Amino acid sequence: MRPTLTFVVAAARNGVIGAKGRTPWRLPSDLKRFRELTLGKPVLMGRRTFDSIGRILPGRETVALSRDPSFRPAGVHLARTEEEALGCAESLAAAMGVDEAAIIGGAEIFAAFLPLADVIHLTEVALTVDGDAVFPALDPRDWRETERIAPTRAAGDEADFAFVRLERTRGGKAQRAVAGEEA
Template identity: 50%
Template sequence: MTEAEQKVASRPKIVFVVAVAANGVIGREGGLPWRLSTDLKRFKALTIGKPVVMGRKTWASLARPLPGRPNIVISRNPDFEAPGAEVAPSLEAALTIALERAAAIGSDEICIIGGGEIYRQSIGMADVLHVTEVQAEVDGDTRFPPIDPATFEKVTEEDLPRGEKDSHAMHFVTWRRRTAPPGGAGV
């Protein structure tokens, strides 16, 4: 293994956690266009104990820091404050903070949790995509970038019927990068 490959292999994986409608929509007017209790439980299980990186709009939609995980919010506004989270001026700065927090807590993953612009900027660095495919087409103003099957391969998938507290049925898919991203985490 080359030195570059060892560096990539030893760093925490960059993992996306996202719910996407059949038409690519992930958000509407600063919120989620569905109610998916089953997916929220899965989201918590996938992210607990790991640094979570998000954009300012995603932070605003949460209304509070996610407990049990370091929260890192990206905002270009130098005066922006996110009580209970760390603020970074760029994706690169957020990933640097996330790598430090992951090392401090012994996490082997950093989770990118939105929104659309953050996913678009970072998909080239992602190692794993945990995608909840919402079995519906919904109206929305925020979209997830297309997943390139030449870059990512499906490694697991599971159908999940609509639960009592779910507005739609879901299909869980995990994608893994076929080759290491160029330059590792980009930090």
């Protein structure tokens, strides 16, 4: 059985998730939640997201998708295609004994894997900001909100926010084909 593909993302009201390789807000509460949601699981990201983080995240296996042959950071599972990245994340989840793989960005990765996602953990950031990375629009017919938590701002949080869980509605788990075969 394939693992659940989960997006973990924070987005401003206007869908912005990044600006010039950085997050355009500071939310320590969201970083804590991100850690809780991804710890012990494989995380799949693009090269630019890996570069913005600048390191392997402790307690997780990192799959980085890049077509740049010179991109070879130590300790990272490299993938050159979406299919290879997905297969690697699924194999790592099985090897780690977990039933979930987390996709953590950036915008191009979210857009490429959106048709395959099962769950979205979205932090809605109560800001409208300029940026060059935008989360893809969601078809409301495909997603239903199953949880919403609006915590009080903690020390260092620069904006109000809500933690929202969305689950795919059409057909349960997303259907996917890998290497030309139905999953």
